[in-house]
Amino acid sequence: MSDQTLHIAMYPWFAMGHLTAFLHISNKLAERGNKISFFLPLKTRSKLQHYNLHPRLITFIPLSVPHVDGLPLGTETTADIDLSLGSLLATAMDLTRPQIEQSLIELKPDFVFFDLSYWLPAMLRGLATNIKSIYYSVINPATIWFGLRNLVLPRKNQLDEAYRSFSIKLQTHEVRAYDAMMNMKYGSEVTFSKRLMTSRSDCDAICFQSCRELAEPFSNYIEIRMNKPVILAGPVMPDPPSSQLExxxxxxxxxxxxxxxxxxxxxxxxxxxxxxxxxxxxxxxxxxxxxxxxxxxxxxxxxxxxxxxxxxxxxxxxxxxxxxxxxxxxxxxxxxxxxxxxxxxxxxxxxxxxxxxxxxxxxxxxxxxxxxxxxxxxxxxxxxxxxxxxxxxxxxxxxxxxxxxxxxxxxxxxxxxxxxxxxxxxxxxSSKGLESSYIDDFVQKLHKLLG
The missing domain is CATH 3.40.50.2000 (Glycogen Phosphorylase B;)
Structure with missing residues (x-):
């Protein structure tokens, strides 16, 4: 690897929407010569192989997903299970930690992009390496803004005043569902809320696949509330499919x-x-x-x-x-x-x-x-x-x-x-140069994070 390129490890949540989103940004980064080591469950590789547009630079690192009682044998992603079993899959993903740790010691990447593996930033610090952790969010910044805005804080943040003109009203059933989701156990040791908040508070930077024109007010809010850099990677649109419709x-x-x-x-x-x-x-x-x-x-x-x-x-x-x-x-x-x-x-x-x-x-x-x-x-x-x-x-x-x-x-x-x-x-x-300028700026900001 040259001094001008990066080595980035990808470790997304085991859901197809997350895996494909991480692979889309991997393609954009590899297009610029950066090396990608992509962790994913062993049998899931065949489902993603055709999305890998730069196989010489994007290497799939297979993970063996440990079996957890209550999960169907062979479960690897959320596509294999009912949503009610998500907590057990989170436990299984957490159990891949020894595999991840050993691989990162050997790979020595500059960054690890992750989302739900809340323990990863602390693990990297424990390795005494300079590997930076990036919370790469596949969801809209407005969703995280909504969650932060509803937290009870010791003092009123003046930034809240700027958001009074924007109002997301949830229906009664949505409020109940939101509260239930945040408080439910998700993994063997943490609630869903704790998993998310720890991931975001412990990482070195937060990144969204969005652009200023759509997300700047929310990303600014999150940057101030979380007291860490927030980077917008642009819309990160998938490349046009090369295959034909059946x-x-x-x-x-x-x-x-x-x-x-x-x-x-x-x-x-x-x-x-x-x-x-x-x-x-x-x-x-x-x-x-x-x-x-x-x-x-x-x-x-x-x-x-x-x-x-x-x-x-x-x-x-x-x-x-x-x-x-x-x-x-x-x-x-x-x-x-x-x-x-x-x-x-x-x-x-x-x-x-x-x-x-x-x-x-x-x-x-x-x-x-x-x-x-x-x-x-x-x-x-x-x-x-x-x-x-x-x-x-x-x-x-x-x-x-x-x-x-x-x-x-x-x-x-x-x-x-x-x-x-x-x-x-x-x-x-779809305007010419929009995505390219965002990705170039994104790469520059990653270099700055390395110091």
């Missing part, structure tokens, strides 16, 4: 007029109840538009087909597809027939959505997704969120239909507004 889907989508198909994908971890899945699909049917829904089967249901509403398949035959497995989301979003994307508002999906022309409907599930949805629908006005009950958090087929028609109907004033705003942000995020 023939059967290309053929099906090709049978419809431009911008008429609803595409729905809620990620690998958002599992609807059978009742809510049926309400979602019946809502699509009510719109009268063709639709393609990629959804995981409800808990306790063997296949997506067995969870469909009675008579549904016959009614939508030829104009509705419900698929219970993985699909090529970036390629489907680029297809000219797709006119609306119903998304759970994960950061990766939102990045892909903002770069495409389809209208946006938001159906968030957990806190960071909810904050993203409120930002996108309330502040940026680039889409519409599906209404949910305040107490129970449930949506109806009528609510789904209403949100989709609000953005899809040609005469909708809301649709016209979000289309204009979406086009503005798409043009900005």
């Amino acid at each position: 023939e059967k889907w290309a053929r099906w989508l090709g049978g419809f007029e431009p911008r008429t198909v609803i595409f729905c994908a809620l990620g690998s971890e958002y599992i609807l109840t059978k009742q809510q899945l049926q309400q979602l699909l019946l809502g699509f049917e009510l719109t009268g538009f063709p639709f393609f829904a990629a959804l995981k089967p409800p808990t306790g249901v063997e296949s997506i087909e067995s969870a469909l509403p009675e008579g549904f398949e016959e009614r939508v035959k030829g104009k509705g597809v419900v698929y219970g497995s993985w699909v090529q989301q970036p390629l489907i979003l680029k297809h000219p027939s797709v006119g609306c994307f119903v998304t759970h508002c994960g950061s990766g999906s939102l990045n892909e959505a903002l770069l495409n022309e389809c209208q946006l409907v938001f159906l968030p599930n957990i806190l960071d997704q909810i904050i993203n949805a409120r930002m996108m629908s309330g502040e940026l006005k680039v889409g519409v969120e599906v209404e949910k009950g305040d107490e129970d958090g449930l949506f109806t087929k009528e609510g789904v239909c209403k949100a989709v028609k609000a953005v899809m109907d040609e005469n909708s004033e809301v649709g016209k507004e979000v289309k204009i705003n979406h086009a503005k942000w798409r043009e900005f995020l």
Whole structure:
């Protein structure tokens, strides 16, 4: 390695959204000659190999994930389990610490990028090395701002006053869910809140995959509250896929007029109840538009087909597809027939959505997704969120239909507004040189951290 390049180890949380986000920034850094050592579970390598655009500089370091009682044998990522087992997977990840420690002693990187392994900064200090720890957040800075803003502090921070104009209001069920999530045990020794706060307070710097135009007020707030450098790496958009859309889907989508198909994908971890899945699909049917829904089967249901509403398949035959497995989301979003994307508002999906022309409907599930949805629908006005009950958090087929028609109907004033705003942000995020300038600045700031 030359003096001008860095060696960075990546150790993300064992969830596909985190793993792919860390690999996206790895590609951007490797493009500039920096060396990456990427820790990931052994069998997960095959799922990420095709995303590694610089195999000579990005080396996958396999980890053996220890078995923890209560986890299905062979569990490696959150995609292998129900969300309720996340704490056990966190325990399993913590048990990879000896492997990480030994590897870092041998690799001697300049930095380790991490997120949920709260013990890592203290471990690095204990090794008496100059390895710096970077908390690399895959979630919006506004989510962390929201959490910090709700902490009870000894004295009122004047910075809070500047945020009175920005308000994220949570519904009753969301407040309950947020409190429960923060206080739940996540791993063998810590709560979820403690895991997050320790990771952020002990690291050498915090980094977000966002840009000043979207996140500067929140990143400034976090920098002051956490008393450490906060770096924005830019939007870190995934590189355009080089593969082709699977023939059967290309053929099906090709049978419809431009911008008429609803595409729905809620990620690998958002599992609807059978009742809510049926309400979602019946809502699509009510719109009268063709639709393609990629959804995981409800808990306790063997296949997506067995969870469909009675008579549904016959009614939508030829104009509705419900698929219970993985699909090529970036390629489907680029297809000219797709006119609306119903998304759970994960950061990766939102990045892909903002770069495409389809209208946006938001159906968030957990806190960071909810904050993203409120930002996108309330502040940026680039889409519409599906209404949910305040107490129970449930949506109806009528609510789904209403949100989709609000953005899809040609005469909708809301649709016209979000289309204009979406086009503005798409043009900005895809503007020549934007991402490159952010990554170059990011690398310079990393060099400065090394002193």
